[in-house]
Amino acid sequence: MALNLQSSTEAFQEKFKKSGELSAAGDQYIPGGYSRNSLTFGPHAIYVERGEGQYIHTVDGHKLLDFHNNFSCSILGHSHPKMREALLDSVSKGFSFGNPMAHEHRLAQILCERIASVDKVVFTCSASEACIAAVRYARAYTGKDKIAKFDGGYHGLGDEFTLSIHSAAEHFPGAPEFPRPVPLCGGIPIATQQNVVVLPQNDFASCKRILTQNAGQVACVMMELQTGAGGVITLQKEFVQSVRELTEELGMLLIIDETISLRSAFHGMQSLFDIKPDLTVMGKMIGGGLPLGAVGGAEKYLNMNSNGQVYHSGTHHGHPMATRAGIACMEVMDEKTYARMNAQAARLKDEINTYAKQKNLPIYFYGLGSHLGYEITDKPGRIYSSCREILTYSNHEAMQTFAFEMATRGIFPMYRGQIALSEPMTEADIDTFVRISKEVIEDIFAP
Numbered sequence: 535m536a537l538n539l540q541s542s543t544e545a546f547q548e549k550f551k552k553s554g555e556l557s558a559a560g561d562q563y564i565p566g567g568y569s570r571n572s573l574t575f576g577p578h579a580i581y582v583e584r585g586e587g588q589y590i591h592t593v594d595g596h597k598l599l600d601f602h603n604n605f606s607c608s609i610l611g612h613s614h615p616k617m618r619e620a621l622l623d624s625v626s627k628g629f630s631f632g633n634p635m636a637h638e639h640r641l642a643q644i645l646c647e648r649i650a651s652v653d654k655v656v657f658t659c660s661a662s663e664a665c666i667a668a669v670r671y672a673r674a675y676t677g678k679d680k681i682a683k684f685d686g687g688y689h690g691l692g693d694e695f696t697l698s699i700h701s702a703a704e705h706f707p708g709a710p711e712f713p714r715p716v717p718l719c720g721g722i723p724i725a726t727q728q729n730v731v732v733l734p735q736n737d738f739a740s741c742k743r744i745l746t747q748n749a750g751q752v753a754c755v756m757m758e759l760q761t762g763a764g765g766v767i768t769l770q771k772e773f774v775q776s777v778r779e780l781t782e783e784l785g786m787l788l789i790i791d792e793t794i795s796l797r798s799a800f801h802g803m804q805s806l807f808d809i810k811p812d813l814t815v816m817g818k819m820i821g822g823g824l825p826l827g828a829v830g831g832a833e834k835y836l837n838m839n840s841n842g843q844v845y846h847s848g849t850h851h852g853h854p855m856a857t858r859a860g861i862a863c864m865e866v867m868d869e870k871t872y873a874r875m876n877a878q879a880a881r882l883k884d885e886i887n888t889y890a891k892q893k894n895l896p897i898y899f900y901g902l903g904s905h906l907g908y909e910i911t912d913k914p915g916r917i918y919s920s921c922r923e924i925l926t927y928s929n930h931e932a933m934q935t936f937a938f939e940m941a942t943r944g945i946f947p948m949y950r951g952q953i954a955l956s957e958p959m960t961e962a963d964i965d966t967f968v969r970i971s972k973e974v975i976e977d978i979f980a981p
């Protein structure tokens with residue numbers, strides 16, 4: 535008999551009972567029991583006790599193969615020896631200073647050397663802050679106030695970005711070619727919403743119309759080449775190149791948010807699209823799992839910081855521990871390691887997709903590099919070209935069932951239809967993921 539959401543939810547709650555109890559207990563002091571809405575994995579988060587290599591050990595006494603890796607951030611998995619060494623050395627020297635430390639330069643140098651469009655960088659504590667900072671550079675440079683973002687794009691906690699991330703079908707404020715800002719939650723001022731122009735993914739004619747109409751007001755276009763939080767969509771190369779040209783024509787900066795995608799290409803995902811953005815936002819892997827973000831770009835933009843045109847500061851920006859961890863992580867992630875991990879992800883994707891095609895099952899895995907999306911669709915063979923299509927055509931109940939079953943059977947995926955590999959993973963781990971995914975999907979669609 536086919537699995538259903540109710541029985542899978544019950545099995546999940548039974549297996550992760552202590553996590554459920556901790557969530558409830560934590561609610562006394564923290565709303566919901568933890569500070570990140572995104573951690574809720576159905577009824578509650580799974581509380582972790584420790585992580586080691588490619589595994590997490592939960593408070594419920596289970597060892598899970600971690601295909602979540604903190605929303606793709608922990609690219610070296612957990613407690614990697616190189617990171618541990620760097621962090622222990624950093625701790626031995628003190629924790630926090632009102633002075634810079636020289637190794638911040640080393641991390642900046644690595645980023646500048648790897649990403650062709652980046653001459654200089656400034657650090658923040660998170661990619662959310664880096665997105666806010668990047669927009670400030672764009673506004674200061676262009677003298678314009680509005681920003682453009684894509685429907686389905688995620689750029690962190692800033693008010694201007696908390697719009698049109700998951701514009702679910704029932705909330706579509708119009709045709710896909712005419713997207714309008716849809717706040718994700720309360721608390722986003724109307725004035726802020728009016729400052730944001732929303733663009734449809736992979737539809738250049740509409741983007742051109744919208745950007746041309748707003749050319750006098752839009753300072754920058756924020757873009758993820760492969761989206762994450764809104765659902766995984768890899769933009770088409772021709773589309774991205776056309777937007778690059780258009781922004782130049784219209785006097786807008788193109789900001790590529792590589793917070794996730796840097797993990798998928800040694801020179802940044804922008805290198806795969808043959809474009810040079812004006813500014814690049816980085817996060818997640820550049821801190822190796824510690825809180826760190828960065829904005830990078832050409833000197834003409836970044837030097838607005840040193841000449842006083844743009845103010846950029848924060849108590850913990852470029853924190854010594856995060857930058858030390860970041861150097862260790864980036865050094866482990868050499869070109870060979872990227873190639874190995876990307877090949878593992880490609881094999882995982884191909885094996886499941888081939889199987890789904892043979893069996894006529896409506897699941898598919900997609901994306902570039904070591905961060906992939908997966909969707910259970912309304913019918914076999916459907917391919918998406920925008921986050922809106924994901925929301926419209928995915929079988930959300932089956933997606934939830936799949937995620938609960940994977941966790942119950944020993945694999946921790948991202949709840950929202952994504953997985954991220956980590957450096958310690960072996961070919962056997964990929965085999966395990968493929969085998970269990972096949973079993974679960976077969977069980978969901980059993981007659």
Ligand SMILES: Cc1ncc(COP(=O)(O)O)c(C=O)c1O
Nearest residue numbers: 660661662688689690762791793
């Ligand atoms: C593309 C992208 N930009 C920005 C952010 C915000 O990063 P942070 O959570 O470090 O503030 C995220 C987080 O998931 C992201 O995926």
